Amino acid sequence: MKEKQPAYEVSPVEQERQAFRRRQNLRSVLISIASTFLFAGAIIATLHFAPGWPRVQETYFSPRFFVESFPYVLEGLWLNVRVLGYSLVGTAVFGTLLAVVRISKSPVLFPLRVIAQAYTTIMRGIPMLVVLYIVGFGIPGLEIFAGRIPIEVLGTIAITMSYSAYIAEVLRAGFQDVSPQQRASARSLGLTSGQTVRLIIIPQALRKIAPALMNDFIAMQKDVGLISTLGAIDAVRAAQVRVALTFNFTPYIVASVLFILLSVPFIILNDWYTAKLRKREQSGGMV
């Protein structure tokens, strides 16, 4: 939109074009405003006239139960945050190892390569919940370790196992996407193989796959809520307990709101980082 009067003379053709664009712009803005109101109105009307709405509202969106259950759920969330933190580190390490093994060419590593491939294939196929059950009840069942294994540990192991498989595939794609000529170029300068991976390959790969990694991270954050199935009092289980006590479902909404709030900073960070990359390396003019 050209609102300012340009300092130079504009031909009648361009003036006409600008006027046309302004009209077009105004028209699209009006249409979008109208459609937004229409859509919002339709939803509100549907809810308002639904015969069960007052009951649903009271069951899911009760301010009283929201305030009352909030401290319990928040306390549970702290467990999710801890497991998320441990899993993040575990996944980063184990996922990178898997990816490096997957792309290695050394004949010595052939058996490991097969195992890594089988692992990523199988683990990506098993539902997260099943992994949690197997790890959460299977490992203690082995009775190798004396005493009770904390659920934090079991949950971390299960989530790390599952998400490493996803992360490894994303990392592998990223590593392989860096042109082999970049490696040749780095080696020609005398950099060792390790330096080449560290200074040239990984930084370029990470830039390319940062959005995908962030996406997996946000999904992981959500799945951390599944550790409630192991009996841990996390945010979801705390909400469940409150629901059982009060027969009101608002605590679930509390848990959802907290999980959303937890993910917002990362989503913003992701968007910011992606935008920054796009701005700087827009053309990606390198081979």
Place this chain on the structure above:
Amino acid sequence: MVTTENIQTQGALEPVCQNNKAVLRLDNVVKRFGTNTVLDHISFDVNKHETVAILGASGSGKSTVMKCINLLEQVSDGQIWLGDLDITDPRVDSNKIRARIGVVFQHFNLFPHMSVLNNVTLAARKVFGWSKGRAEEKAMALLKRIGMDQKAKEYPDRLSGGQQQRVAIVRALMMDPELLLLDEITSALDPLLVGEVLDMVEELKDQGATILMATHEMHFAHSAADRIVLLRNGKVAENGSPEEVMDNSTDPETRAFFRSFRE
């Protein structure tokens, strides 16, 4: 700095190199990929301050020679000498050898995630352990010489192809290599940008650099090279001055190859 002493290994290396002036000597180098022989007993020298151009049709083995010299490919047989060191000996530290040879590639291969300055100083800092200040001082001096000091903080994708390639040459020159390998450095450039890169090569030659270049630029090879090595089917078909090889060869195949050039 890397010196010859710390590259020397315990292996009994006999002083085979008779020609003291030779910076690089290829001695019956063979390279096979499976059953396909790409280099078939290649021998030639590059002497100090000499510019040698490797010419040949596509697939004649030009790039493979370059890769073998740079140790990006392992030779299947024969020896390559850098000074009086056999660099095909598996006991030598190939990273240190690579650091003594400057390489410029067809596709520039600057690191896109590093500024021009970091591209140029990377080897000095990470391979030779120079301080950041020392490396940047030298890099800026080199960039100034090619009029690129204003672009030191830019990222490679902000530069034209010719500018990128000139930065890549500076990066290769940073550690004062004994030998400069130029692997078809103008092939990926817009014709208008070829000139600025070739001018820079000419300038380096005048300053006494030892250069081995694979190229398709016949006119440039003719005017800039001291010697032409013509490869055909993985063999050295001709090895002589530009006039001998490109203008006056009696070999019918050589004449056919240079026909379009001569006309």
